[in-house]
Amino acid sequence: MSSKIPVVEKILSANDRLALENRARFDAAGVFAINVMASPGAGKTSLIEQTIRALQGKLRIGMINGDIATSFDADRAAAAGAAAVQINTGGDCHLDAVMLQSALGQLDLSSLDLVIIENVGNLICPAEFKLGAHKNVLVASIPEGDDKPYKYPGMYRGVHAVVINKIDLLPYVPFRMDFFKEGIEALNPGVVQFELSCRTGEGLQAWFNWLVSEARKAALR
Amino acid sequence: MSSKIPVVEKILSANDRLALENRARFDAAGVFAINVMASPGAGKTSLIEQTIRALQGKLRIGMINGDIATSFDADRAAAAGAAAVQINTGGDCHLDAVMLQSALGQLDLSSLDLVIIENVGNLICPAEFKLGAHKNVLVASIPEGDDKPYKYPGMYRGVHAVVINKIDLLPYVPFRMDFFKEGIEALNPGVVQFELSCRTGEGLQAWFNWLVSEARKAALR
Numbered sequence: 489m490s491s492k493i494p495v496v497e498k499i500l501s502a503n504d505r506l507a508l509e510n511r512a513r514f515d516a517a518g519v520f521a522i523n524v525m526a527s528p529g530a531g532k533t534s535l536i537e538q539t540i541r542a543l544q545g546k547l548r549i550g551m552i553n554g555d556i557a558t559s560f561d562a563d564r565a566a567a568a569g570a571a572a573v574q575i576n577t578g579g580d581c582h583l584d585a586v587m588l589q590s591a592l593g594q595l596d597l598s599s600l601d602l603v604i605i606e607n608v609g610n611l612i613c614p615a616e617f618k619l620g621a622h623k624n625v626l627v628a629s630i631p632e633g634d635d636k637p638y639k640y641p642g643m644y645r646g647v648h649a650v651v652i653n654k655i656d657l658l659p660y661v662p663f664r665m666d667f668f669k670e671g672i673e674a675l676n677p678g679v680v681q682f683e684l685s686c687r688t689g690e691g692l693q694a695w696f697n698w699l700v701s702e703a704r705k706a707a708l709r
Numbered sequence: 710m711s712s713k714i715p716v717v718e719k720i721l722s723a724n725d726r727l728a729l730e731n732r733a734r735f736d737a738a739g740v741f742a743i744n745v746m747a748s749p750g751a752g753k754t755s756l757i758e759q760t761i762r763a764l765q766g767k768l769r770i771g772m773i774n775g776d777i778a779t780s781f782d783a784d785r786a787a788a789a790g791a792a793a794v795q796i797n798t799g800g801d802c803h804l805d806a807v808m809l810q811s812a813l814g815q816l817d818l819s820s821l822d823l824v825i826i827e828n829v830g831n832l833i834c835p836a837e838f839k840l841g842a843h844k845n846v847l848v849a850s851i852p853e854g855d856d857k858p859y860k861y862p863g864m865y866r867g868v869h870a871v872v873i874n875k876i877d878l879l880p881y882v883p884f885r886m887d888f889f890k891e892g893i894e895a896l897n898p899g900v901v902q903f904e905l906s907c908r909t910g911e912g913l914q915a916w917f918n919w920l921v922s923e924a925r926k927a928a929l930r
Contacts, residue, residue: 527749528832528861529853556833558859579863581802581833609860611749612777612802612831631852631875632750638779639830640749642800654852660881661908687882 503617506585510592510620517597519550520699520706521605523583523621525643527636528609530629531653533561534686535695536604540568542696547601547703552591554583554608561606570604571595582613585620601703611640622706623648630654634664637671644672649680651695656685724838727806731813731841738818740771741920741927742826744804744842746864748857749830751850752874754782755907756916757825761789763917768822768924773812775804775829782827791825792816803834806841823924832861843927844869851875855885858892865893870901872916877906 500508514521526532533553540549551565551572562574573594575587588605595603605621607614626647628636631654637644644650650672658665672679680698684691721729735742747753754774761770772786772793783795794815796808809826816824826842828835847868849857852875858865865871871893879886893900901919905912 527830528857529748529850555860557862558856560856560859579833581831608833609748610802610831610833612800612829613834629750629852631850631878635779635781636749638781639776641778657852657878657881660878 503585506589507618507620510585510588511622513592513597514603514620514622514706515709517600518707518709519597519600519603520703521603521621522623522625522699523605523607523614523619524625524627525607525611525614525647526609526627526629527611527632530609530627530632531686532606532609532627533564535627535651535653536561536606537564537568538686538689538692539604539696539699540565540570542692543602543699544569546700548599550595550597550600550603551606552588552595552603553606554587556580556608565604565606571600577608581608581610582617583607583619584617588619601707602699611636611643615643615646623702625649625651627651627653628668630657630663631661634668635671637668637675641675644675647676647679649682649698650676652681652683653686655683655690656688724806727810728839728841731806731809732843734813734818735824735841735843735927736930738821739928739930740818740821740824741924742824742842743844743846743920744826744828744835744840745846745848746828746832746835746868747830747848747850748832748853751830751848751853752907753827753830753848754785756848756872756874757782757827758785758789759907759910759913760825760917760920761786761791763913764823764920765790767921769820771816771818771821771824772827773809773816773824774827775808777801777829786825786827792821798829802829802831803838804828804840805838809840822928823920832857832864836864836867844923846870846872848872848874849889851878851884852882855889856892858889858896862896865896868897868900870903870919871897873902873904874907876904876911877909
């Protein structure tokens with residue numbers, strides 16, 4: 489029996505449609521956008537602070553911060569020299585494309601090269617909501633333990649880069665780097681990885697270089 | 710105008726009703742139940758392992774572990790000597806009373822004194838779902854940073870005890886204990902607190918004592 493069943497084009501969710509609109513806005517402005525995700529305390533804000541400071545004069549950076557409460561993180565980004573917008577999700581455990589869209593109204597994209605979106609601290613829910621960023625970046629940290637790729641596969645599977653932060657704590661906690669990386673590799677073969685410490689500065693340069701290079705590509709789009 | 714509007718009794722959600730049923734099951738068996746929550750990598754499983762080992766011969770312990778994927782944590786609890794049940798939430802970011810109810814069918818409560826429920830690693834969503842445990846316990850950890858009570862108020866507000874883990878890392882990370890504790894106190898005045906390190910064993914005894922004392926109270930209920 490030949491199939492006569494009509495095939496309906498994949499229908500995008502409302503969120504995914506808005507994410508595409510956000511992406512188009514970034515592209516039209518030649519802006520490179522990243523969505524930074526992590527569990528609470530992995531060091532997203534520290535990484536962003538260091539990035540804003542180090543790239544001053546190289547990239548014009550805007551920062552959008554999602555949190556359940558407080559504007560601590562946006563304050564830190566603004567103090568470091570970025571145009572910063574705070575989204576308080578009012579309890580929601582992740583950002584979505586609608587929240588990002590309204591935050592984008594507060595940023596002059598034409599005056600920026602890079603937009604860093606700091607998602608809500610959560611290793612689960614943010615993975616399910618596209619925002620429209622070009623790259624999803626996961627910040628992992630040594631004291632969280634080496635089993636996290638195995639336990640949070642959805643997050644590790646969906647990202648374009650993994651930043652392994654707090655490597656200065658390796659001497660003080662049990663952490664099998666091989667086991668950790670095998671987990672990442674199984675879920676997301678060949679994903680870009682950075683090992684660094686926001687505290688000591690070790691390894692940060694490779695991360696900065698990657699951002700600059702990706703932002704140049706975006707500007708030529 | 711006097712009010713003639715009928716007042717409807719507070720209607721419990723389906724989850725809350727099931728949580729009450731779970732609680733009644735614990736109470737009927739004289740079992741003390743705790744719901745352990747934390748962000749990924751704060752040390753829930755290490756704390757539970759240490760607890761099971763230390764209380765062997767004092768309390769008969771059952772362990773219910775909630776994870777998105779893997780049975781790593783339940784395996785560790787079983788290896789430490791507890792009756793262990795694994796719940797894989799299949800992506801859900803928290804346990805709920807229905808999942809707990811079905812897990813309870815796998816445990817012989819009459820042969821237990823203490824049930825430890827390890828929730829999914831997440832500082833947001835688990836706070837919103839009652840399970841029926843007697844006490845909600847939050848495991849915080851030093852490398853997560855001292856701003857977490859301010860950024861995750863819902864979780865800090867709803868717990869009966871806060872375990873501050875990884876105090877052995879205090880010399881290696883910036884952490885203002887005063888600022889952290891002020892945040893806790895503002896949200897949850899007088900909440901029971903323990904400062905300890907699962908790695909060195911420092912401070913664990915006070916936690917064990919609390920569990921034993923609460924389990925005795927439950928047995929007399």
